[in-house]
Amino acid sequence: MRLKGTSAIVTGAASGFGRGIAEAFAMEGARVMVADIDGAGAGLAAAEIATSGSSVVSLRADVTSRADVAAMVEAAERAFGRIDILVNNARYTHKNQSLLTVTEDEFDLIYAVNVKSIYLSTLAIVPAFERAGGGVIINTASTAGVRPRPGLTWYNGSKGAVITLTRSMAAELAPRNIRVNAINPVIGETGMLEQFMGVPDTPENRAKFVATIPLGRMSRPSDIANAAVFFADPASAFITGVCLDVDGGRCV
Numbered sequence: 679m680r681l682k683g684t685s686a687i688v689t690g691a692a693s694g695f696g697r698g699i700a701e702a703f704a705m706e707g708a709r710v711m712v713a714d715i716d717g718a719g720a721g722l723a724a725a726e727i728a729t730s731g732s733s734v735v736s737l738r739a740d741v742t743s744r745a746d747v748a749a750m751v752e753a754a755e756r757a758f759g760r761i762d763i764l765v766n767n768a769r770y771t772h773k774n775q776s777l778l779t780v781t782e783d784e785f786d787l788i789y790a791v792n793v794k795s796i797y798l799s800t801l802a803i804v805p806a807f808e809r810a811g812g813g814v815i816i817n818t819a820s821t822a823g824v825r826p827r828p829g830l831t832w833y834n835g836s837k838g839a840v841i842t843l844t845r846s847m848a849a850e851l852a853p854r855n856i857r858v859n860a861i862n863p864v865i866g867e868t869g870m871l872e873q874f875m876g877v878p879d880t881p882e883n884r885a886k887f888v889a890t891i892p893l894g895r896m897s898r899p900s901d902i903a904n905a906a907v908f909f910a911d912p913a914s915a916f917i918t919g920v921c922l923d924v925d926g927g928r929c930v
Contacts, residue, residue, distance in 0.1 A: 679707030680911045685758035687711045687750060687803075689741050689795070690768030692719030694868035695818060697727075698899025699765055699906045704732035706907055708763070711754045713739040715768070733758070741768045741795035742787075751802040760810040763910045764803045766796050767818040774876025777831035785832050792836035796843055804856065812855030816909050817844050818902070819860040821925045829876055837862075841921045848919030857918040859909045864925035866897035892927030 686703050690696035692714035700710050704727050712727065714720040717738025724736035735757050739750040754761050770791035772784045796817060807813030822830055823837030844860040851858060865874050865887055877883045888895055905924050908914060923929045 679705075680907060680913070681763075682707030684762040684910070685709045685711075685754065685760055686763035686765065686910065687713055687754050687761060688765040688767055689713045689739065689750075689799070690818075691765075692716045692723050694870065695863065695866065695899050695902040696765070696767040697723050698903040699767060700724075700734070701727050701730070702900070702903035702907050703763070703910065704728070704730045704734055707732065708910070709733040709758045710735075711750070711757065712736045713741075713750050713768075715740050741766075741798065742790040744798050744801075747795070747798040748802045751799075751806050755806055755809075761803065761806045761813065762810060763814045763816070764799060765816045765818070765906060766799055767816075768795060769818060769870075771830065771833045771870060771873050773873050774829040776829075780832050788832055788836050789839075792833075793839045793843070796840065800847065804851070804854065807856050808854060813857075814910050815847065815851075815856065815858040816906050817858070817860040819844065819862045819921060821862050821864045821923060821929050824862055824921075824923065824929050830874065844921055845919045852918060857909075857915070859918060860921040861902055861905045861909070862921055862923045862925065862929075863897045863902050864891060864923075864928040866899070866902070868899065871896075890928060891925065892930065895926065897924060897926070 688700045691700040691712040712724040720736040724734045728734040740746045819840040820837035822834040823841045826834035848858040
């Protein structure tokens with residue numbers, strides 16, 4: 679098992695990419711905290727993932743709250759004794775629409791969930807990683823931050839920020855033996871699909887988006903999870919500052 683003996687926190691892990699990552703980590707032998715603002719969903723996901731035989735706990739956490747993020751890290755350290763991996767996966771988007779019609783409240787929430795959460799989690803996790811002798815941060819960014827398209831302008835900007843933060847964090851935290859990488863998924867088969875498309879989720883509408891992806895399909899939680907396992911694996915000990923497109927060729 680590639681992650682045996684390690685402990686991880688995955689945010690936004692009640693469903694979608696986050697759940698896929700938590701499942702893959704557990705299958706690879708990691709102890710996992712499933713954190714999500716949906717506490718009931720996190721509990722259900724943790725119970726189902728625990729059937730793999732790994733130690734899995736859940737916690738309701740709002741990643742935009744400094745107190746919640748600090749409590750999340752403290753709870754994981756109590757549960758597992760140490761923390762080796764943090765996956766900043768929680769995300770939010772506005773519906774695909776004109777940049778002029780996104781409300782200020784939506785804008786603020788997008789940047790709080792997608793960007794401020796990384797600031798808050800970094801403040802909380804770095805001391806824990808130092809106690810453990812090092813660690814790995816994995817940020818879920820997006821191809822939207824690499825090749826932005828109309829309709830998701832403010833979301834695109836938030837993911838561009840995640841990419842820049844990942845690279846800067848990697849350079850600054852390297853002397854502390856903390857690696858920082860990011861995953862850039864293309865549009866995926868998750869509960870947020872209709873928000874990204876801006877139209878009903880029908881086979882016809884999916885086909886329009888799939889037509890822009892050379893490998894001929896959308897991303898799946900398992901695709902993102904495989905990339906996360908790669909970054910978390912000790913075999914990747916010399917990889918940091920990488921923002922990996924998991925996009926079926928979309929950004930080529």
